[in-house]
Amino acid sequence: MTALRALIVDDEDLARHLIREYLQGHADVEIVGECENGLDAVKQIGALAPDLVFLDIQMPRLTGLEVLELTGRRSGVIFTTAYDEHAIKAFELHAVDYLLKPFTKARFDDALARARTLHAPAAGAPAQAPALDALVARRGAPLERILIRDREQVHVVAIDAVECIEAQGDYLAIHADGKCHLKPQRISEIEEQLDATRFLRVHRSFIISLAHLQAIERPGPDRHAARLRSGKRVPISRSGYEKLRTVV
Amino acid sequence: MHPLLADVRKLLWYELAWLVAAAGLAALLRLDEQATWTGALAFAVPLCFVWSFDMLSGYYVSRSQPYSQRRWSVTLGLFFGASLLSGLVWLGAGETWNALGGEILTGKPFITMSSAGWVIFFAAGFALYLLSLLAHDVLVAFETVQEAARREAESRVLARDAELQMLRTQINPHFLFNSLNSISALTGFDPAAAREMTVDLAQFFRRTLALAERERIPLGEEVVLSEHFLAIEKRRFGAKLNAALRVSPEAALCQLPPMTLQPLLENAIKHGIRQVDGGGTIEVDALVRDGWLHVCVVNPVGDDGPPASGHGVGLKNIRERLAVLYGTRARIAWQRSATQFSIEINLPVDKEASQ
Numbered sequence: 095m096t097a098l099r100a101l102i103v104d105d106e107d108l109a110r111h112l113i114r115e116y117l118q119g120h121a122d123v124e125i126v127g128e129c130e131n132g133l134d135a136v137k138q139i140g141a142l143a144p145d146l147v148f149l150d151i152q153m154p155r156l157t158g159l160e161v162l163e164l165t166g167r168r169s170g171v172i173f174t175t176a177y178d179e180h181a182i183k184a185f186e187l188h189a190v191d192y193l194l195k196p197f198t199k200a201r202f203d204d205a206l207a208r209a210r211t212l213h214a215p216a217a218g219a220p221a222q223a224p225a226l227d228a229l230v231a232r233r234g235a236p237l238e239r240i241l242i243r244d245r246e247q248v249h250v251v252a253i254d255a256v257e258c259i260e261a262q263g264d265y266l267a268i269h270a271d272g273k274c275h276l277k278p279q280r281i282s283e284i285e286e287q288l289d290a291t292r293f294l295r296v297h298r299s300f301i302i303s304l305a306h307l308q309a310i311e312r313p314g315p316d317r318h319a320a321r322l323r324s325g326k327r328v329p330i331s332r333s334g335y336e337k338l339r340t341v342v
Numbered sequence: 343m344h345p346l347l348a349d350v351r352k353l354l355w356y357e358l359a360w361l362v363a364a365a366g367l368a369a370l371l372r373l374d375e376q377a378t379w380t381g382a383l384a385f386a387v388p389l390c391f392v393w394s395f396d397m398l399s400g401y402y403v404s405r406s407q408p409y410s411q412r413r414w415s416v417t418l419g420l421f422f423g424a425s426l427l428s429g430l431v432w433l434g435a436g437e438t439w440n441a442l443g444g445e446i447l448t449g450k451p452f453i454t455m456s457s458a459g460w461v462i463f464f465a466a467g468f469a470l471y472l473l474s475l476l477a478h479d480v481l482v483a484f485e486t487v488q489e490a491a492r493r494e495a496e497s498r499v500l501a502r503d504a505e506l507q508m509l510r511t512q513i514n515p516h517f518l519f520n521s522l523n524s525i526s527a528l529t530g531f532d533p534a535a536a537r538e539m540t541v542d543l544a545q546f547f548r549r550t551l552a553l554a555e556r557e558r559i560p561l562g563e564e565v566v567l568s569e570h571f572l573a574i575e576k577r578r579f580g581a582k583l584n585a586a587l588r589v590s591p592e593a594a595l596c597q598l599p600p601m602t603l604q605p606l607l608e609n610a611i612k613h614g615i616r617q618v619d620g621g622g623t624i625e626v627d628a629l630v631r632d633g634w635l636h637v638c639v640v641n642p643v644g645d646d647g648p649p650a651s652g653h654g655v656g657l658k659n660i661r662e663r664l665a666v667l668y669g670t671r672a673r674i675a676w677q678r679s680a681t682q683f684s685i686e687i688n689l690p691v692d693k694e695a696s697q
Contacts, residue, residue, distance in 0.1 A: 107580045111530075111531070112530070154644070
């Protein structure tokens, strides 16, 4: 059996210590690094390409799920969490294994064994990727912020600042605070993640924030456009107009 | 009590208005050449003064018929009956005062008025009283609506306060499970520390539970509870978390609502220390100056990203809670700079509650 290279991500020293201790009995696992926050984890996952990541959910800077979103990592992850209703609901929904703190050595070994089979999949073993894909796409609670990775930097855009989102090919152009950020994502996916009471898909290629909506204009018969507080104009489709009329 | 009788200034304005009315009545009588100026005034002023109080009784007549259980035939009968009675009283008082008062003071009646004049006099009294009843009815309806709104607002605050009270004594699951995980880790290499942390955790929760039914506690008690809390958090976050509590002996004796300080520390760790790479120190200062208790908490904050949600809600809750207990006398203010967050609470030192 090949050695597994493991990365431990948790902001609490004692929590990392416990995982180190539990791993001592497993000679085939080598600890290649430890991270104290989500941002560091994004960098280390990129730099070290570990086989296995012990990933805490509640962390400063970035949550565990945001780390997955930014790194695109979809396998070799064991989640740990003390208490997070939304995350646990999502884990259950997508049948993703997770460790609830505090956990026993037996439970830990069990999760590790499962991760091993996923790492070197025998015939017929399920892959982790589809489940994690679904987990990242639908994480239970509406988005509070949007993360954009720009090479080594991560931009955090507060959801309140977002005025509209525009689909541009394989990218989303996220307009916020007078700036425009590009993020590789499908518009239908982010539409599902956003709070439906605050954002509305008014067009095939546009989602607007209702808080930033200033007026609905009528540039021609049967044609509508939304004017946002920043002065930006966004086209509204016929079905988008119907939806908008029910909420405004 | 009638709102006018409860407020001396309003009552004076009301009487002033009646004085004008009395002058008007006297002028009418004079114009009709039924009396001299002196006679007309001597007749009208005392009569109107007494009458002004009779008019106020309309408030109680109106209140005796609450809107919710009103039968209009009864109310209408009552209003007309009361007005008729008042009209008769007005007429009787007028005639008696004119004859008797005039006889005693001037040797003859103040005014000479025909029978038709007295009928008009009676009709005016009747109409005025009916008008007063209707005006009072509107006032009472207005009061009822205001009272209902006030009661609703009050019950809303009480309900939220009860909810907060419950939340305060509830165990924060995130804190509990993480602490247990830390204890689990410590047992492997530092059993003595694990034991200490267990005791701190037990002490913290025991003290929290003991606060549930108390309305005020000395700040000193909350400081002890907060020290247990900080001891646990220090184990979890290690060298990242430092705290300096400076509470003057005088401040420690001051009474304040339980769980005012501890949530501030919890916030300072969750939104401050945890988000800063190297951690930092939470500074707490509590002192008494000029009859006011000042409690100030300062902590470093991270420079990136918007603050996680929930922060503002917690602070608003504290502000509303203090507003319910202290009214406008409690002051709470917070500000966030690029590197630190500070919050200050000012409360009057309540001597009566200090037993």
